[in-house]
Amino acid sequence: MTRLTAASLDGSPIKLGKVTLQVAHAPGKSPAIVFVHGGLGSRLNWCLQWDYFRSQGQEILAYDLAGHGQSGRYQRYSIGRHRRDLTRLLQHFKIHRPILCCHSYGVPVGLEWVRRYEATALIAIGGGTHNLTPWWEIPLIKFFALGGHHLYHWQLVQGLLRSLMVSESNAALIEFHDRNQVPSDAHPYEAIEAFWGYDAQHHPLKCPVTVITGSDDPMFPPTMGHQWLANLLHDQPRSQHITVSNVGHLVMAEAPEVVNQAISDWIHTDVQP
Structure with a gap:
């Protein structure tokens, strides 16, 4: 596997409104692939996909949601504001009909966007339209927002998490974890609250959807993916659901080849209206 150069996802700051x-943006062939990470994540969550599609010469864009990574902050967060940021970002780069690839809480951002604008496809990984917050998440995130995040300043804690999450036989997952440490400041934990209680109303989407779930994902299990697909097929018969065996919530890291192929399938499929 080709190692990712440090500069390729460094990116640069772009002011959009407030x-x-x-x-991070790399010009290339259309349709552009736009990556939207989930809660507590950053643009670096897509390091394995970035490496692959950059080598393919595809136009790609990844960014830190407001309140995450190196992006600025809002005093108050909402999915609507995240969707507006995405709209302005795509206008900035003159990107039309992208493939939106979204993970976890990034899926509602992509979902709200494709309800209003044309896209080639939406790739929804470990996320959907409702019931996205497990019962234990709210007290846990509140603990970290109020001060528990300081624990992650300790290298011992980061090392322990790495040993628990990473199999030494999975080179892709090792690379992913080394580039994506758990946030050690309060703002991503505060920003994640905007996604709690998300329950999308049914509106026809402007593109087909590929739903990807890990068989061992406790947050968005395959049963939820099946239910969503059943609803999607009424409006978008080209939608599909892929379940990846022996994989948890981080499908793009645990099985990057599956995600890369799902994106590639839409690049090479004529889906013009």
């Missing part, structure tokens, strides 16, 4: 986002 917020400045940290954005």
